[in-house]
Amino acid sequence: MTIAVANLTKRFGTTPAVTDLTFSAAPGEITGFLGTNGSGKTTTMRMLLGLVRPSAGTATIEGVRYAELPHPVRTVGAVLDGADPHPSCSAREHLRVYAAMARLPRRRVDEVLEQLEMTDFAGRPSRGYSTGMRRRLSLATALLGDPRVLVLDEPGNGLDPQGMAWLRDLLTGFAASGRTVLVSSHVLSELEQIAGQVVVIRDGRLVAAGALAELSGATASTALVRSPDTDGLARALDGTAERIAPDLLRVTGLSTAEIADRAAAAGLRIHELTPEKPGLEQVFLALTSGERR
Incomplete structure (x- = not known):
């Protein structure tokens, strides 16, 4: 029914x-x-x-x-x-x-x-x-x-x-x-x-x-990037990266291809690049952000 x-x-x-x-x-x-x-x-x-x-x-x-x-x-x-x-x-x-x-x-x-x-x-x-x-x-x-x-x-x-x-x-x-x-x-x-x-x-x-x-699709894409050049990579990614470990960044709003291209253009190393699938909590928070309390 x-x-x-x-x-x-x-x-x-x-x-x-x-x-x-x-x-x-x-x-x-x-x-x-x-x-x-x-x-x-x-x-x-x-x-x-x-x-x-x-x-x-x-x-x-x-x-x-x-x-x-x-x-x-x-x-x-x-x-x-x-x-x-x-x-x-x-x-x-x-x-x-x-x-x-x-x-x-x-x-x-x-x-x-x-x-x-x-x-x-x-x-x-x-x-x-x-x-x-x-x-x-x-x-x-x-x-x-x-x-x-x-x-x-x-x-x-x-x-x-x-x-x-x-x-x-x-x-x-x-x-x-x-x-x-x-x-x-x-x-x-x-x-x-x-x-x-x-x-x-x-x-x-x-x-x-x-x-x-x-x-x-309602949430911005995110990816985890492991690199020994995180300082330079964070600058190359122009404010889209959040450091979550000494050699690990979470990047929001860029595709994995865009991340790899920017790293290559800057001559920076990437050891691991993993797209993150948004979970229900991320989707929910993105969709309800700005709700009146």
């Missing part, structure tokens, strides 16, 4: 939160939804889930607004930051309440507890849960209806490295089964490993959308 956001706009009074935003998330892949704090990510997700009414535009799932879905729990699972269970309620009790409300078979509770490796603590009151346990319970609630779409706002908040690896495997497996994942996260190193597509917004407006390899 495809998520489609078209010309979506939300104003709170005279303050714009999201403006004319358009993007999509397709089945079979994970779409990363990126922006700094206050950029409009959570507001967009809440509009998609029918929790906030748009001022203009649409946010639909397979062409249908969330409120019009015949079986929303079986269609969309969502995790929004800050949703915690009652402290005296166990994970199993919490899930049974949600299953009853959604008219889901009770066996789904045990299936999800097993799927998310929660059976060891499922009977304990949630007041004693770690952050990782709470995140698993939030995801278990989202997965109760065996949905075709997951909408996740910062699902990895507070997870340790083992928890992040577990979450990565869960989401990649979900997408590999032909389902749709839209996930916002500030853990860019993790998202870089799993996202097939990336959507970046700034001040509530779309900045860029596409595969990471495509978005890398």
Whole structure:
């Protein structure tokens, strides 16, 4: 099922939160939804889930607004930051309440507890849960209806490295089964490993959308240059070089051919010349630089 956001706009009074935003998330892949704090990510997700009414535009799932879905729990699972269970309620009790409300078979509770490796603590009151346990319970609630779409706002908040690896495997497996994942996260190193597509917004407006390899064109090219003549080479490269070791420079804004040609023209030696592929963090910082704080 495809998520489609078209010309979506939300104003709170005279303050714009999201403006004319358009993007999509397709089945079979994970779409990363990126922006700094206050950029409009959570507001967009809440509009998609029918929790906030748009001022203009649409946010639909397979062409249908969330409120019009015949079986929303079986269609969309969502995790929004800050949703915690009652402290005296166990994970199993919490899930049974949600299953009853959604008219889901009770066996789904045990299936999800097993799927998310929660059976060891499922009977304990949630007041004693770690952050990782709470995140698993939030995801278990989202997965109760065996949905075709997951909408996740910062699902990895507070997870340790083992928890992040577990979450990565869960989401990649979900997408590999032909389902749709839209996930916002500030853990860019993790998202870089799993996202097939990336959507970046700034001040509530779309900045860029596409595969990471495509978005890398938005950042200046960089290369590592190892040379015994770094002083002279830095002068020849005219302010584009940053020294990161006695014999190593990082050069920004020049191709490897341009670097080699300038070194040759100046009679300087290069022992190693390696282009750097921009990572998601570099792309994100380049695209969101200048955002209002």
